[in-house]
Every structure is written in C-alpha cells, then in structure tokens.
Amino acid sequence: MTIRIIVKHPSEILTTPTKKVLKFDRKLATLLKDMHDTMLDSDGIGIAAPQVGESIRVAIVDLGEGEDIIEMINPEVLETEGSVIDIEGCLSFPELYGEVERPFYVRIKAQERDGRWYELEAEDYEARAILHEIDHLDGILFDSKILRVVDSSELENEEEEIL
Numbered sequence: 001m002t003i004r005i006i007v008k009h010p011s012e013i014l015t016t017p018t019k020k021v022l023k024f025d026r027k028l029a030t031l032l033k034d035m036h037d038t039m040l041d042s043d044g045i046g047i048a049a050p051q052v053g054e055s056i057r058v059a060i061v062d063l064g065e066g067e068d069i070i071e072m073i074n075p076e077v078l079e080t081e082g083s084v085i086d087i088e089g090c091l092s093f094p095e096l097y098g099e100v101e102r103p104f105y106v107r108i109k110a111q112e113r114d115g116r117w118y119e120l121e122a123e124d125y126e127a128r129a130i131l132h133e134i135d136h137l138d139g140i141l142f143d144s145k146i147l148r149v150v151d152s153s154e155l156e157n158e159e160e161e162i163l
Contacts (some may be wrong), residue, residue, distance in 0.1 A: 003035045003041045004052040006091050007080060009141065013050045014092055016141045018057045020074050024115040029060070032071055032113055034038050035060050044091045048136030051092050053153045059133035063126060070120065075110035075134050084124065090142050097148030097155060102128045 021028065031054060039047040039060060049058040062069040070093055080105030089097045106127040109119045122130055132142060 001039045004034050004038045006038065006042060006130065007051050007053055008094065009092050009143070011092075013055055014136070014141060015051060015139045016055060018137045019113070021058060022027055024073075024113060026113070028073070030112060031058060032060065034131050036062065036069065036137050037145075039091070042091050046133045048133045050136055057137045059137060061126070061129045061133055070130065070132065071113060072108070072110040072123055072130070073113065075108050075137070077103075077106060077108055077131070077134060078119070078159060079107040080131075081105040084128065085147065086125075086128065087155070088128070088142050090132070092141070093143060095144065095152070097150040097152070099148045100112070100129050100145045100148060101147060106130055108134070138147070
C-alpha cells in the first residue's frame with residue numbers, strides 16, 4: 001500500500017491539461033493502485049492523476065458499497081444529458097465545498113489498464129463523479145464551477161464524500 005501526497009490548489013499541475021497515456025505497463029498499474037490507496041486513505045470517491053503529481057489522463061471513481069472501481073484511462077465524454085445541482089468537494093481543496101451544476105447523465109469511452117477501450121453510461125451521483133475527475137484531466141477545477149459556497153455547518157446533514 002502506497003499513499004501518495006495529494007497535490008493541493010494552487011499547484012500549476014492541477015490547471016494544466018494532461019497528456020494521453022501511450023504505455024500500458026507495470027508503471028501504469030502501480031500508479032492506479034497508488035491512486036486508489038491514496039483516495040481511500042483520504043475518504044475520497046474519486047481521484048485524478050494530477051492530484052498525485054502525474055500529468056497524464058488517468059482517473060479513478062470508486063463509489064464503494066459493492067460498486068466496481070471505475071478506472072478511466074484517456075477518457076472521452078461522448079454524450080451528456082440533463083442537469084443536476086449538488087454539493088461537491090475535492091481532495092485538492094480541503095475544507096471547500098460548493099453547489100455545482102453538472103449533467104445528470106454521461107456516456108464516456110475510456111481505456112482499461114491493458115489498453116482495451118470500453119464505453120460506460122452513468123447517471124446522477126456516479127455521472128457527476130466521473131465528470132469531476134475528467135475535468136481534472138482537462139485542467140478544470142471544481143472551484144470554477146461553484147454556484148454557491150457551502151458552509152461546513154450545512155454539511156452536517158450531508159454525506160461527506162469528497163471527489
């Protein structure tokens with residue numbers, strides 16, 4: 001188990017679009033494992049490679065509760081629909097929470113750790129988490145999408161899961 005240091009805002013790596021992954025090797029597999037360990041250690045549900053200091057198109061979403069871990073390598077958004085506003089946080093912005101509007105539905109294509117392509121459809125919370133992480137890969141941070149900052153006292157009744 002390797003826990004990496006989470007890069008915090010205002011690091012330049014967080015706002016720089018990432019590079020496409022070309023090599024699907026042991027180094028990539030190790031990065032994915034380290035990212036997952038780091039995310040779980042920080043009580044997150046998603047993490048992108050720039051958040052652990054790697055400027056490549058790799059992200060993970062793990063909603064827990066028996067759900068499969070979604071590993072996204074070189075993800076592309078194919079379609080979005082609808083709209084939902086909900087509270088988000090981010091491992092790179094400790095103590096900042098805000099209401100963010102995102103599509104309710106997303107369809108993406110991405111690569112597995114062995115390079116095979118797959119497509120995935122997601123709705124609601126899962127869709128928002130996927131889009132949050134893909135934004136990271138494009139150098140877009142959730143603070144730029146906040147409609148209203150949420151005070152920590154408002155979170156007492158909310159489930160505190162951080163993207």
